[in-house]
Amino acid sequence: MQLNPDELIRISNLKVTFPLDEGTVRALDGVNLSIKRGKVLGVVGESGCGKSITARSILRIIPDPGKIDEGEIWLRTTVGSSDGSERMVDLARIDPNSEMMRQIRWGEVAMVFQEPMTSFSAYHTLGDQISEALLTHRHVSKREARQRTIEMLERVGIPNASTRVNQYPHEFSGGMRQRAMIAMALICNPSLLIADEPTTSLDVTIQAQMLELMQNLRQDFGSSIMFITHNLGVIAQIADEVSIMYLGKVVEHGRVGDIFNDPKHPYTIDLLNAIPKIAGQRKDRLVAIEGNIPSPFERVPGCPFHPRCSRMIEGLCETQAPPEIEFGNGHFAVCHLYPKII
Amino acid sequence: MRSEQPILVEVESLRKFFPVRRGTFGFTKKYVRAVDDVSFVIYRGETLGLVGESGSGKTTTGRLLLRGYEPTAGKVVYHLPDQEALDIMTLTKKQLWEFRKHAQMIFQDPYSSLNPRMTVRDIIAEPLIATKSARGEDVSRHVIETAKRCQLSVEHLRRYPHAFSGGQRQRIGIARALVLRPDFIVCDEPVSALDVSIQAQILNLLRDLQAEFGLTYLFIAHDLSVVEHICNRVGVMYLGNLVEMAATQELFYHPLHPYTEALMSSIPEANPKVKMRPIKLKGEIPSPIDPPSGCAFHPRCQYAQALCAEVKPEWRELSPNHFVSCHFAESLQLSGFAG
Numbered sequence: 102m103q104l105n106p107d108e109l110i111r112i113s114n115l116k117v118t119f120p121l122d123e124g125t126v127r128a129l130d131g132v133n134l135s136i137k138r139g140k141v142l143g144v145v146g147e148s149g150c151g152k153s154i155t156a157r158s159i160l161r162i163i164p165d166p167g168k169i170d171e172g173e174i175w176l177r178t179t180v181g182s183s184d185g186s187e188r189m190v191d192l193a194r195i196d197p198n199s200e201m202m203r204q205i206r207w208g209e210v211a212m213v214f215q216e217p218m219t220s221f222s223a224y225h226t227l228g229d230q231i232s233e234a235l236l237t238h239r240h241v242s243k244r245e246a247r248q249r250t251i252e253m254l255e256r257v258g259i260p261n262a263s264t265r266v267n268q269y270p271h272e273f274s275g276g277m278r279q280r281a282m283i284a285m286a287l288i289c290n291p292s293l294l295i296a297d298e299p300t301t302s303l304d305v306t307i308q309a310q311m312l313e314l315m316q317n318l319r320q321d322f323g324s325s326i327m328f329i330t331h332n333l334g335v336i337a338q339i340a341d342e343v344s345i346m347y348l349g350k351v352v353e354h355g356r357v358g359d360i361f362n363d364p365k366h367p368y369t370i371d372l373l374n375a376i377p378k379i380a381g382q383r384k385d386r387l388v389a390i391e392g393n394i395p396s397p398f399e400r401v402p403g404c405p406f407h408p409r410c411s412r413m414i415e416g417l418c419e420t421q422a423p424p425e426i427e428f429g430n431g432h433f434a435v436c437h438l439y440p441k442i443i
Numbered sequence: 444m445r446s447e448q449p450i451l452v453e454v455e456s457l458r459k460f461f462p463v464r465r466g467t468f469g470f471t472k473k474y475v476r477a478v479d480d481v482s483f484v485i486y487r488g489e490t491l492g493l494v495g496e497s498g499s500g501k502t503t504t505g506r507l508l509l510r511g512y513e514p515t516a517g518k519v520v521y522h523l524p525d526q527e528a529l530d531i532m533t534l535t536k537k538q539l540w541e542f543r544k545h546a547q548m549i550f551q552d553p554y555s556s557l558n559p560r561m562t563v564r565d566i567i568a569e570p571l572i573a574t575k576s577a578r579g580e581d582v583s584r585h586v587i588e589t590a591k592r593c594q595l596s597v598e599h600l601r602r603y604p605h606a607f608s609g610g611q612r613q614r615i616g617i618a619r620a621l622v623l624r625p626d627f628i629v630c631d632e633p634v635s636a637l638d639v640s641i642q643a644q645i646l647n648l649l650r651d652l653q654a655e656f657g658l659t660y661l662f663i664a665h666d667l668s669v670v671e672h673i674c675n676r677v678g679v680m681y682l683g684n685l686v687e688m689a690a691t692q693e694l695f696y697h698p699l700h701p702y703t704e705a706l707m708s709s710i711p712e713a714n715p716k717v718k719m720r721p722i723k724l725k726g727e728i729p730s731p732i733d734p735p736s737g738c739a740f741h742p743r744c745q746y747a748q749a750l751c752a753e754v755k756p757e758w759r760e761l762s763p764n765h766f767v768s769c770h771f772a773e774s775l776q777l778s779g780f781a782g
Contacts, residue, residue, distance in 0.1 A: 147638035148609075260726075274727055275497075304496040305667060309709035309721030331639055334668065334711035338719055357715045375643035376713055377672030379695065379780055386647050387672070390640035393608045409640075 104175055104189055109293060109325045110159070111135040115172030115193070117154055117163060124398040128154045128167060130349035130405075136293065141319065141326040143340030143357070145333060145372075149397055150346040152329045153215075156295045159327075160206050161197035169193050177292070180204040208238040211286035215298040217278035221270040227254075228266030231285045238289045253284040257314060276307035280314070287318060295327045300335060312339050333376055337361055342431070345369050348395070348405040355432030365426075365434035368406045404437065412438060450522050451627060451659050452485040452508060457517035459503050463732065475731050477503040479683035479739075481517075482758060483766070485627075487524075490653065490660040492674030492691070494667060494706070496728055499680040501663045505629040508661060509546050510539065521545070523626060544574050547620035551632035553612035557604040563590075564600035567618045576623055585622055592655075593618040593648065610641035614648070621652060629661045634669060646673055667710050671695055676764075679703050682739040683731055685758065689765040696779035699767040701744045704777040717781065738770070746775055 104111055117129040129151045136142045146152045157163050159174055174192040179185050181201055195202055211234075214220040221230060231253070232246035241249070247266070254262035257280040270278060279299060286294055296315070300308040316339065319326055328339055336343055336357070343360040345353040345368065353366040364370045374388035392409040395401060401408060407418040417437050427433045458481075460474035478500045485491050493501045506512050508519055510531050521529045523545055531542055547570070550556035557566055567586045571577040577585055590600060593614045604612055613633060620628050630649065634642040650673065652658060664670050670677055671691055678688035679702065687700040698704045705722040712719065724743045729735055735742050741751035748771070756768040769775070 147640060276727065304665060305709045306496065306705055306721070306724055309711070309719060310723060312711070313721060332711065333639070333713040337713045337715045337717075338711045361713070361715050372639055373713070375640050377646070377668045378713055379668055379671045379710065386650065387643035389643035389647055391644075393610060393641070394638065 104177055105135075107137045108177070109136050109138045110174070110176045112155070112159070112174050113172060115155070115158060115174065116170045117151075117158055117167055118170050119167045121166070126397045127400050128349055128397070129158070129172075130400060131172070132346070132349065132351055134344045134351055134354065136325050136327055137342070138292075138325055139319070139323050140341040141328055141339055143336035143343040144327060144329045144346060145331065145336055145343060146346035147331060147394055149348070149394055151349040152346055153297055155346075156212065156297050156327060156329060159192060159293075159295065160210055160212060161192060161195075161202055162206075176205070176210070178205060178209050180209055204238065207234050207286075207291070208289050209291055210293045210295065211289065211291040212295040212297065213279075213282050213286050213299045215301060217275055217282050217302065220282060221278065223270055226267050226269055227273070227281050231266075231281070231288055234285060235288050250284075250288065253288050254281065257281070257284045257287075257318075258310070259284070276303055276310070279303060279307075279311060283311075283314065283318070287322060287324070290322055291324055293327065294324045295329070297329045298331070299328075301330065301332070308335070315339065333372065345372070348400065350405060350435065352406065352436070353434040355428075356430060359428075359430060359432045363428075363432075365428060365432070365439065366406075366436050367410050367412050367438070369434075371409075371411070404435075414438070448486040448489070450484045451487040452661075453518075453520040453522070453528075454481060454483050454485075454504075454508065455518040455520070457481045457504070457507055457519065458515040459500075459507055459512055460515045465732070473732050476683045476734055477731060478507060478514075479731075479734070480758075481680075481683075481685050483678060483685060483688055485659060485661060487522075487626075487659055488653075488657055489675040490662050490673055492670040492677035493661060493663045493680060494665060494670055494677060495680035497665070498682075498728065498731065500683040500731075501680055502631055504680070505548070505631050505661055505663050509543075509548055509629055510534070511548070521627075540574055543570075544576060544623045545625050546627040546629070547623060547625045548629045548631065549613075549616050549620050549633045552636055553609050553616055554636075556616055557612060559604055561603070562600065563595070563602055563604065563607075563615055566604070566615060567600075567622050570619060570623050574623065586618075589618045589622045592652070593621065608641075609637050610644060613637060613641075613645050617645075617648065617652070621656070624656060625658070627659045627661070629663070631663045632665070633662075635664065635666065642669070649673065667695075667706065668712075679706065682729065682734055684739055684768065685766070686740065686769070687765075687767045693765060698777050698779050699761060699765065699772040699775070700740075700769050701746050701775065701777065702740050704779070707780045708778070710780060720781070738768070746771060 112134050115129050115132040119126040144152045175189050176192055177187050178190050228250050232250045235246040251262045251266050300311050340357045343357050344351045347368050353369045371390045403419040404423045407413045423435050423437045425433050425435050426439045459478040460476050463473055465471045465473045495501050507514050519531050568582050571582050595614050634645050674691050676690050677694045679686050681702050687703045705724050709721045726743055737753050738751045738756050741747040756770045758768045760766050761772055
């Protein structure tokens with residue numbers, strides 16, 4: 102498989118299952134997505150749609166007993182090449198405990214987790230935890246690692262970084278801890294930063310600061326960002342491209358403007374109608390999506406969204422898997438509603 | 444126009460300090476000033492929003508309004524229909540039970556606010572039995588009627604909470620609050636734990652119930668788009684103080700307090716064409732144990748002057764029904780939501 106020159110990573114037909122006593126959960130059911138160099142891909146979906154599992158599959162840290170059944174995760178990387186030249190590696194196929202994967206993890210792909218409160222060890226200073234990544238992945242002395250840690254903490258806007266580097270996580274507020282988390286993720290200058298709901302537990306003013314910070318860091322470091330969230334407002338502000346996920350599948354993908362102004366998949370349309378918009382026309386009622394997200398143990402046949410879809414075509418949507426329809430500019434939706442050729 | 448509306452709840456100089464022990468061996472006793480002198484009214488039939496950062500005292504205020512906490516100082520007076528004014532802080536235990544028929548609460552986390560060992564029927568029936576509002580057959584009748592109204596089916600009533608999704612659990616929580624047919628419900632972040640598609644269902648349900656039963660809501664939330672959608676008026680809290688309160692549109696587009704302005708500039712609008720330009724607040728939210736002198740917001744305020752550090756600004760009505768506590772509210776030219 103060949104990545105396009107502007108692509109950093111491409112996931113194709115990724116299937117991840119969790120065999121449990123109660124039955125098998127098909128967490129990812131053929132996910133396709135790709136992230137371009139230096140761009141922000143927003144991944145949107147509701148709980149259980151598989152957005153976090155997709156991220157964890159890239160790092161090969163899927164929680165037990167989940168496993169990759171099928172599919173490919175091609176990443177462009179310099180790890181393992183002696184002359185620093187790039188090559189493509191299928192992350193789905195290498196051993197999660199191998200030296201190669203350890204090098205890629207945090208050296209090339211780093212992650213900001215959802216819970217800034219619980220993602221740090223309480224027993225080590227923040228400085229030690231951040232410089233550990235540098236000592237593991239880059240050939241630097243302890244003194245240099247500490248120096249670069251302080252610089253990075255300053256870079257993400259932590260005041261008095263040279264004293265705070267010796268403090269423990271409990272001495273930081275939620276917003277400051279999230280900044281430290283971003284500093285830790287960026288310390289090795291990764292080519293891909295995965296941010297899993299990085300602002301969900303933060304207050305709006307701090308959330309706005311975090312989004313601005315990530316925008317600036319992207320410009321300075323040139324990293325690509327995979328930004329996972331259920332907040333469409335945040336996506337509109339930060340993403341270049343958007344993938345909408347529902348029940349383990351990407352149902353629509355496109356540039357941020359196309360997704361918000363010309364959504365094609367009924368799920369995307371409904372989601373956009375379901376959120377209150379301040380600048381929009383005053384409406385008394387929101388257009389709610391009826392029903393609930395189905396149980397993860399039963400994957401519905403046909404289109405996964407058909408039981409809740411207002412435009413379901415009987416005899417088609419509940420039996421046949423919908424085709425992927427392209428609308429130009431890389432905008433596509435997986436839906437029966439549109440004629441095959443446009 | 445609103446001032447002619449009848450008042451349901453009148454809050455006067457409400458304070459709640461929680462004691463904490465600090466210093467060597469915890470010898471020094473200090474107080475978290477969770478709610479520090481708050482006064483406002485809630486009109487009958489309206490939805491009053493309360494927004495602010497975590498730790499600003501929104502939830503404490505909500506609970507104080509139901510006497511879920513004993514206040515340090517202040518009054519909460521209810522003007523219930525066909526009843527005399529009722530200062531709930533003076534009620535005896537027995538009178539408080541009677542009062543609870545009129546005011547109820549919906550909680551944020553639908554996972555921890557329902558007893559996992561009770562069936563849905565028993566959960567919804569409990570307020571009826573606890574307040575001795577119904578007996579025997581009547582209990583079942585009320586429970587079924589309320590459950591249906593909250594779009595729960597009769598089969599659901601036999602099950603336990605674990606069998607339900609977040610949205611359905613929140614319906615159970617709403618049914619429990621509604622079963623006594625109260626006049627007033629405190630909704631503490633009722634949709635923040637829910638998915639986007641479910642959030643809309645619950646917001647619509649709350650709105651329908653309000654119209655049908657003439658409910659009054661205090662709606663505590665941090666998602667400003669949700670608040671804008673559902674509230675008639677909004678109050679902004681910062682570090683235990685109310686800093687501004689006005690009709691929703693007025694507050695969003697013509698804020699008078701610098702903190703409100705910062706909040707409005709930080710709303711991520713779901714429109715890629717409207718780019719937000721957040722106002723950066725200096726530093727971090729201070730500890731409510733040692734709040735700053737004068738105006739609590741002054742260390743982070745870009746317009747602060749010498750006076751702000753010395754004198755606490757008065758809570759005043761600058762224009763009809765637009766309250767603010769800022770020394771310079773008249774002279775500042777603040778911008779509202781940009782969308």
